Amino acid sequence: MTSAAHKYTLSILVENKPSSLTRITGLFARRAFNIHSLAVGPTQIDDVSRVTIVTDETTAPVEQIVNQLRRLIYVLKVTVMDSNTSVNREIILVKVAADSSVVAERTAVLEVANLFRTKVVDVTPTSLTIEATGSATKLHGFIEALKPYNILEIVKSGTIAISRGPDTLEEAHSLGEA
């Protein structure tokens, strides 16, 4: 498939039931669809969760993935987020070794942190922990910039996405478009 490399962000509203997430991830596993990133959390509506999955078309067109998701009884709404009209964010926490006795190194790490407009959230005599949010591209750049230094640990969330403008997924759902 020509567009195999292209990634799609899916926003899924789902009834908050014990097996809901398993049903979604199980579907991806069973049908051999890829999951690049996964984020789950509550929404402003009780009993409705929002799942954001980044996938690709390596094994099936994105329409097929969406249609398969819509077959799940607990799934209320599935939307492919358009990257031009939505905001996509990830969060990352990076722990870097930066001995306070080596001033130059510590300053350099802080400079990178500043340059990417990130936040230092924990400081010890031997390490700095930096929190960064942004698009996948920005965070990739940030990690690259930190590579010359001694990265001790990285933890990264899945992508979350929301559409620009006043429209919401829930409104669309109440119109019965699931």
Added chain:
Amino acid sequence: MTERITGAKAIVKTLERLDVDTVFGLPGGAILTTYNELNDNTKFNHILVRHEQGAGHAASGYAIATGKVGVAMVTSGPAATNVVTALADANMDSVPIVVITGQVAASLIGTDAFQEADIVGITLPVTKHSFLVTKPEDVPRVLTEAFHIASTGRPGAVLVDITKSAMVGELDFEFPVEMELKGYNLKDHPDHQCLSAALELIKDSKKPVIYAGGGCVRANAELELMQFVKLLNCPVVTTLQARGVIPDSSTFALGMVGMHGTIAAAGSLQEADLIIALGTRFSDRVTGRLSEFAQHAKFIQADVDASEIGKNREIDAPLYGDVKQTLRFLNSELENRVDQHEQAKKLQPWWGFINELREKYPLYLDEECAQESAGQGLGNLSPQAVIKRIGEVAKEHDEDAVFVAGVGQHQMWASQFLGFEKPHNWVQSAGLGTMGYAIPAGMGAKAGRPSSDVWVVDGDGCFQMTNQELATCRLAGLPIKVMLINNGTLGMPRQWQSLLYNNHYSQTDLHDGADGWSGEIVRGDGVEKGTREAKPVPDFMKLAEAYDCLAIRVTRPEEVDEALERAAAEKERPVVVEFQVAKNAKVFPMVPAGESNDEIMYTQNLRPLSKRAAKEVAR
């Protein structure tokens, strides 16, 4: 009006209120509380099976034969895992069944309690939906939702796992109850734009074929389909699932399509300029090598399941909606647009091509192979001839007879030769291909349609997987007629071993046929050695008699009719007629797995549609 009752009683009452008339099941620890509520006043009939898989397949056979939801009820743990095959089978073939399993008390879940199995987790990939019920007050609603989900949209298998604590606890029973299925939306008919696109394609087509699948049967769309076919003067191929949705006697019917379909069906699809797929899913057994499937055709696909449209093949006019409603709309439009005379004239060359294939390559009885077996200690009946005769005799006695098959060669021959005139009269396992399906499914069909004769065509391999349900049939008054096509081997694997594995018959001989079994006996301690005479194990007649069935063995062609007449006349007991058939008989035509439909073999050495062969001849 509410009533304070236990969850167990609510299960029984809800099933009654949902108009269930038959439940197939087997009690055990976690579901005993519910069984305690069954008594002489219970409005449905409970049929006590001998194995939980049998309960599941019986529910499926019941559902296919009646069009209603089939119901099975079993206990937790091993009983629930035993029913997994039946759930997967029914779901694959879009058969509406609801299976109720008992579960350990909610407080014990996750503790590896006795007979605990996470059956919701186990069956997630093989059900349309599943529920775990931990609160008694959820029982009426969840069962209502389960029946609704199983029977609407694309039908399927639904599991309802109910904890013992939900059965013991009490609720204020009310019925009907409101469902809470916010994410379950059904689509009636396709959008007008798509329908117009389909009509345009139909108008432009000179070589159309209708490819009708099981969805037409499930949607009860046979009348609409026939009208559509007549309006377009269009040939129809049916999938294994859809046999009977258009009568085989109809001039428009080209028979079964697929790996063992007719040459005319394969040839028409490969040459078509338009394929109208109705309620079918472009299975690999139909398309052959996908990249070489119907390369010149445009595609219309109607399906109630959006995810099936375009799943395997790009579609020019997708029609997402109920196939019956879709056909009604198309018919009403076509009635005004199509001039019957013009249409017939337009399709004349196309019919010429198809009729030539039909005349030149009809299905044939492999009697030569049967003759070769004579004198070798093998059965020498032609299996195709026997099955063809079963179809004729069955319909002479009951034109609404139900035919059931297991999986393998006998199933393909049954599909080819029984002759189907109506839908819902053909019960078999297509998608999952579950050996051992026939006897329990036949039992279910008979329970649902007691006034129809039920003829179960089975193989000797399949028979040995589930024949215990003959005890159920005998005791529950379900006199099915089992036609055991015994070739002494796992016939379909053997056929592949003949054609693809250089006649290496690795582990396919069952020693239960006419040639039986002979060889060295080595007793446990190795002391006693010797040889034993050829003798089939098991002796199917003794086995049938042990179940108090009428047992008839047929070894010669002239005995076939008498045996079938006796079988037809038996109204009280189940019947087992063993036909000792030729071991080397093969199912033809055949598209070798993974090859193009163009390479369909009429006989082992003749590929009438082969482009490859044609090129070689031209050279």
